[in-house]
Amino acid sequence: MLSTLYKSTMATLILAVICCGVYPLIVTGIGQALFPDHASGGIIQRNNKAIGAKIIGQGFSKPEYFHGRPSSAGDKGYDAANSSGSNLGPTNQKFFDAVKGNVENVLKENPTLKKGDVPVDLVTASASGLDPHISPESAMVQADRVAQARKVGVDQVKALIQEHIVGPQLGIFGESTVNVLLLNLALDEKFTVK
């Protein structure tokens, strides 16, 4: 029995050193050497200030920016140290009320959008609460508002959205998406708010 205990304890220690020490260090070493930007979080700098991460969504509510999806991360949403979905079930009154409120909000913010045309991803909370993307439709329905707020032609804004639509990866995997933060950064660069 003692020898079994000894074997178990030693095996635990040795395996802990290999799997929890050597292994992550090898991965960190290779990862930081080959893909330093990815491995360090893909943080974006503007004017030498960190303004976000490429693949982490952030909250937008001003009319001159494209808005992302509703977020349940943290109390105010888009808390990137507190990822979470709403976890509301399909027959929960709170879920119904939340979607209802989101639809009303989107319709109010985008007067040119008609009831019955609201893209479903724009009014439902994402799984992580940090979804960096919206569907191309969700970007398009906001074009009128953004163009008006920035006093530029809708066509120009729509052209910018087109540039930012990323199709399925390798032509096969996943859905077409628009990265909200990158699109908004491009907006700021091209059409400053007047």
Added chain:
Amino acid sequence: MTSQDYIQFALFVGMLWLITKPLGIYMAKVFDGTKTFLSPLLAPVEKLIYRILGVNPNEDQAWTRYSIHLLVFSAIGCAFTYAILRLQHHLPLNPAGMGVISPHLAFNTAMSFTTNTNWQSYSGESTMSYLSQMVGLTFHNFTSAAVGISVAVALIRGISRKEAKGIGNFWVDLIRCHLYVLLPLCIVYAVFLISQGMIQNFSSYVDVTTLEGAKQTIAQGPVASQVAIKMLGTNGGGFFNANAAHPYENPTPLSNFIQMLSIFSIGSALVYMLGRKVKNLKHGWAVWVTMTILFVGGVLIAAHYEYQGNPAYTQLGCSTPANMEGKETRFGIFNSSLFATVTTDASCGAVNSMHDSFTPMGGFVPLLNIMLSEIIFGGVGSGLYGMLSYILLTVFIAGLMVGRTPEYLGKKIEGREIKYVMFSMIIFALSILGFAAWGSMDPAGLAGLSNPVNHGFSKILYAYTSATGNNGSAFAGLNANTPFWNLTLAFAMYFGRFFMMIPMLAVAGSLAKKRIHPGGEGTFPVDGALFIALLMGVIIMVGALTFFPALALGPIAEHFEMLQGHFFK
């Protein structure tokens, strides 16, 4: 489903089929102890470890000895993690200053990771220090996977050997599994994940000022190294609370595709290894086909109901009723449904969408998958030994039907083996239904519910099913970080792990001793369509009938409520 969905689906099944044989052959070599291309590098390390442990790699252990060593090793590992979690605030690698972890949470978490469940009553980025994640938890991601694989390998030995006393050496299986299978695969895999945008660093959390001027703190950490093993070892415990839905933990559709593939890879390869070791490849492929049919069926059902969605969306003004609540844009409906099916077919439990927000029948599929005891490729090792218990039962029933002594691959299946198999099946059902009944009646259980009525019952049922099945996914709206939930779930996990494992090791020991009879004309063939149909029949009858009343009260009832537009406060 769209045509693009079908293409992705076909590609997934095709890729799985492609990797099954080479990985199966490689693993068969590893566990036979024959040379592989990694031997020049790893054999010296392996020998050194045996010397330190005082293990004679040529010793052949009887099933009892194999089991005892496995249990003691698991107990020590569990205690090791409990200690790290309880002491994390005194230990290094804690840049975010994570505080004390309560005894019941530490016990639940230690049990959860030891049993390959990875049920998480906590949120990773706001509870666990880097040391707790990297050492306390990642340790079990490796070892619990290796322990599961070892049991499956020992069982395969038991079936393929004749008149043998032993079923292999636990320490050799354990160490070889780590060195030759898990670690090399994980290193390559983790680097691929980083190439897709996954993070791997030890920095403190990054503070940024968003475009609208708000502060955002972005959690960091050694994510890729943990994710690689969490998927490959079907552990499923997320680095972040949102698990594989978090953009850092699953950055692209391609990383998503490979993650799903990796969940099935070892389970699938073990099925091939079974066929190879018993010198009946047709049998191996028959089992593989059975699993694939059940898998494909599950995906089609789940995706159908998620696309059909919730009538409330169109009623409120959306353009489609498709259910995007709790799903990520880059994965969409299909890849979320596919992931949910894969993660519950296997005992993984990682999620790329929130199962709690699935439509009732979409969520029914993951729940049923776990209730069938995760034998569709399954948890690494546990999937195969779970499936083998169904196979023995099928052979037994087929034998009774034609009035012959049941035989499996030339070995007589007798009362003893069937008793072990039935024992584990009954414990499985009792643990799920018994605890779910308790949780639904005890005020301490009901206190954790955020969703009312039928959905609330589904949530309780899902929690104990997930724990007993060692899955770890959740209808996450349940606040399970209370003494009641942490303790009852920990015991459910314990029953679900060791009360399945030890009976199957006993079966292995019993089968190893038997002679192999050459099959005659009346022997029930274990390949071909008849076998596949009977096996599926037994799985669905045993699994589904045991749980049908509970499922009717949960997701099925809720489905009709949703269609009628009923909502509950």
